[in-house]
Amino acid sequence: MSYEKVAQAAEKVVGTKQTLKALESDQVRELVVAQDADSDILDRVLAAAETQAVPVGYVESMKKLGRACGIDVNAAIVAIKK
Numbered sequence: 467m468s469y470e471k472v473a474q475a476a477e478k479v480v481g482t483k484q485t486l487k488a489l490e491s492d493q494v495r496e497l498v499v500a501q502d503a504d505s506d507i508l509d510r511v512l513a514a515a516e517t518q519a520v521p522v523g524y525v526e527s528m529k530k531l532g533r534a535c536g537i538d539v540n541a542a543i544v545a546i547k548k
Contacts, residue, residue: 468525471498471546472531473536475546477546478546478547479493479544479547480532480535480537480541480543481541482508482542484545485545488547489511489518493547494518494545494546495520495546496522496523496546497511497515497523497546498523498524498525499542499543500526500531500541500542501524501525508542511543528540528541531544
């Protein structure tokens with residue numbers, strides 16, 4: 467998984483709450499998770515992704531993931547929509 471893939475995605479959702487909502491409504495093609503994100507925050511989202519067999523890719527940095535999304539804050543998780 468790469469930051470470029472996130473940057474080029476036509477539709478994406480940033481953040482744990484929005485990602486969880488998108489997963490619950492079956493709108494997610496794949497997830498991108500920053501390895502330096504707090505696992506306690508991501509556990510619920512990753513469990514939902516596993517239940518729905520949504521592929522999960524990892525990148526190193528929340529800061530770089532946020533930049534790839536075009537935002538000025540860190541991003542722990544990004545959902546690429548179907």
